[in-house]
Amino acid sequence: MKLSVLGSTGSIGTQALDVARERGYVVGALAAGRNLELLAAQVREFRPTVVSVDATVYAGARALFSGPDFSGLRVIADPSEAAALEADVVVNAMSGLIGLAPTRAALQAGRAVALATKEAMVTAADLMWEASARGGGRVVPVDSEHTGVYQCLTGEHMADVAEVILTASGGPFRDGPADLRGVTPAQALKHPSWSMGPKVTIDSATLMNKGLEVMECASLYGLPLSQVGVVVHPQSLMHAAVRFRDGSLKAQFGPTDMRLPIAYAIDAAPTGMQRPGDVRGARRGGEVAGHLGWPLRGEWVFREPDFQRFPCLALAYRAGEAGGLLPVALNAADEVAVEAFLAGQLPFTGIPCLIERVLDETPAGALSWEALADTDAWARVRARELVGVRA
Ligand SMILES: NC(=O)C1=CN([C@@H]2O[C@H](COP(=O)(O)OP(=O)(O)OC[C@H]3O[C@@H](n4cnc5c(N)ncnc54)[C@H](OP(=O)(O)O)[C@@H]3O)[C@@H](O)[C@H]2O)C=CC1
Ligand SMILES: CC(=O)[C@@H](O)[C@H](O)COP(=O)(O)O
Ligand SMILES: [Mn+2]
Secondary structure (H helix, E strand, C coil): EEEECCCCEEEHHHHHHHHHHHHHHEEEECCCCCHHHHHHHHHHHHHEEEEECCCCHHHHHHHCCCCCCCCEEEECCHHHHHHCCCCCCCEEECCCCHHHHHHHHHHHCCCCEEECHHHHHHHHHHHHHHHHHHCEEEEEEEEHHHHHHHHCCCCCCHHHHHEEEEEECCCCCCCCCCCCCCCHHHCCCEEEEEEEECCHHHHHHHHHHHHHHHHHHHHHHCCHHHHEEEEEEECEEEEECCCCCCCCCEEEECCCCCCCHHHHHHHHHCCCCCCCCCCCCCCCCCCCCCCCCCCCCCCCCCCCCCCCCCCCHHHHHHHHCCCCCCHHHHHHHHHHHHHHHHHCCCCCCHHHHHHHHHHHHHHHCCCHHHHHHHHHHHHHHHHHHHHHHHH
């Protein structure tokens, strides 16, 4: 199995390389942003033929990788070029909107994509499915809930699905404090169940992550948002469930270790989806170390999410139901708001307020690559103005 790993220096990217190491996979290409030190260590270990870095560090990367230790290595500054290179599976673990173009490039090149970058299916699903239809690419989600759904749908017919249920940990503030105005970035970064990158971790604290995941699920499996529900499950051991029209429920459980959904998505990607809900399932490629004796023990809790305390969840449903360019504006405003919160420029409770203002002002329009870029740019400028107003 030959992999390309985009976002290799991040939380998912490094765990994808853990799976590659454990299973002896070849790594043909790596793409990182600015963490050249970790990337160099990854290059030394996995010996890819191509590395891509963020354009701002391209000169430094060329110098760093010019020595005899890296002979034959091609250094580029284009993750889309890396994404399209020949590979059995492309793992896209880039965070944010920058992950869209590489996802499209891989699908258009006919690649099998293990997709962690949820923003791709949140903001541009129709454009991704078009690229897949054009180029023959296939996609399987890495997001733990969505590989859980994929496993529940294996062997089933989409017409029999009544509802998909995604679990949410509830985030670090699920049990308090009542007043969220004063919570700090450090408190918001203490996720109760998972160790992840900063953006998705803050999104989990506001429940925007679950909102984005509802949109991602609807896009991946061709469901209306009314058929995608959320349940707060503090143990984070059930990842998803599918309720069928006959009343039966299938659920997927597993330890809170992203190497499992990453490994499953890599195994399933070569027979992955070319259109929403086109689920075939896959043989599992082997053990993921450390979980064979995983015990079915303890009390497991399921409760309703608190839409009042966490307005971001309702904002995501609003944008998903509206469709068009609203998901693009929601994602952009959220990226700006999260950055501003982490920089101490916006209170935690200011995140949904800012996003709601941007949504209220987003012009209607049909999704296209040009409209997506324009709306994303406009929404970021508007969101930054609103941060300024509050700051
Ligand atoms: N972390 C998790 O457990 C989960 C994450 N996800 C999703 O997976 C995606 C990745 O999340 P996560 O791993 O947490 O994110 P991180 O912030 O940990 O990693 C982001 C990665 O993107 C890289 N990157 C930034 N700019 C570029 C660029 N120009 N070219 C190539 N790579 C670039 C970063 O590089 P560098 O660091 O070198 O700058 C880094 O490797 C997100 O969409 C997230 O929502 C979904 C479920 C769980
Ligand atoms: C591990 C994973 O898939 C994350 O998206 C996780 O779900 C975030 O936790 P929350 O359930 O708190 O959003
Ligand atoms: Mn998830």
